[in-house]
Amino acid sequence: MNMRLDKFLTQSSVGTRKVVRTYIKDGLVKINGQVKMEPSIEIDEYFDVIEYLDKVVEYTEKVYYMFNKPAGCITAxxxxxxxxxxxxxxxxxxxxxFHVGRLDKDTEGLLLFTNDGEFEHKLMYPEKHVEKTYFFWALGSLEEEDKRKLEQGVYISKGEILTKPAKIKVDKQGVYKDFKHEIYIDKLNNIDSGQYNQAVVSGYLTISEGRKHQVKRMLKSVGCKVVYLKRISIGGLMLDESLEKGQYRFLTDIELEKLFE
Incomplete structure (x- = not known):
């Protein structure tokens, strides 16, 4: 099996594709004892001996994990x-x-892990427009005008540009007393026995960016306070609900393809 030299070095964690190309052009890389200065040259990653700064570079197989993140742990x-x-x-x-992107401490759901830097780039960089969908419960309500704003883009902080268009689907809407058995979190802030008529709403928000606390801030901009958040999909990949919280498994080849649908 053949692979470009620069890709081999990148996947073996020598550096980013841009950095390793510089190493190669500077004569710091050898193939079977010979200096090669062409990043696109093809090598056999299993049989050729690749050296960087006279040290043999070991090829690392790429792995991809799906993890069902529980609330209460941080992405670090x-x-x-x-x-x-x-x-x-x-x-x-x-x-x-390493983790691909991150989820807030109190957010649950789909988180990916890999040792493939290019994979992370394809998924996380804003220009790639890979969609991520979150399920939420929030205090408040979502009227048609609120949904329209979210779909067209909102300002979530002073000095920040408008968010990219999103997709919003309301699942359930009403008062807390009607859904108290479905909002499955141990401590629900701002709710007590005297607030059973507090308006609540659940739904799905799909975004293609990754700003800090973006889902919470977007919903806050239309008057909703998120009290439960779970990422359920990235691209065409859905969270495997058979995975218990805190469990992980390898992604299948089909699932890898779904990520970029």
């Missing part, structure tokens, strides 16, 4: 106070991988 490799998403991985599985 380590933290002195909080449990992190990596605490759910065993040592062998977590070696060399």
């Amino acid at each position: 490799r380590r933290d002195k106070i909080n449990k992190t998403v990596f605490d759910f991985f065993n040592n062998d599985s977590s070696k060399g991988i």
Whole structure:
């Protein structure tokens, strides 16, 4: 099996595609003992000996995991106070991988892990327009005008540009007392026994950006306070609901294709 030299070095975590091309052109890379200065030259990643700065570069197979993130852990490799998403991985599985994007501490659902930098670039960069869908429960209501605003774009903070057009689908709407058994979180802020008539709404919001707390801020801009949030899909890939919270598994080839549909 043949692979471009620059792709091999990138996938082996030597650097980004741009950086490794510079290394190659500067004569820092050898193939079977010979300096090669053409990034596009093809190599056999299993049989050719590739060296960078006279050290052999070991080829790393690419892995892709689907993880069902529970609420209460942060998207980071380590933290002195909080449990992190990596605490759910065993040592062998977590070696060399990183999370693709992130979810807030109190947000649940689909989170991807890989050791493939190009894969992350394809999914996360704004110009790629990969859609991400979230299910939410919020205090408040969504009228037709509110939905129209979200679909056309809203201002979520002073100095920020308009959000890109989104898709919004209201699932349920009414008062808390009618849905209290469906809003499955231990502590629901701003709700007590005297507030059973508090307006609540659930639905699905699909965005193609990744600004900080974007879903919460978008809904806040139309008067809704998110109290539960779960990412259910990225591109055409749906969260496998058979995965318990905190569990992970390899993505199938078909699922990888669905990500970019």
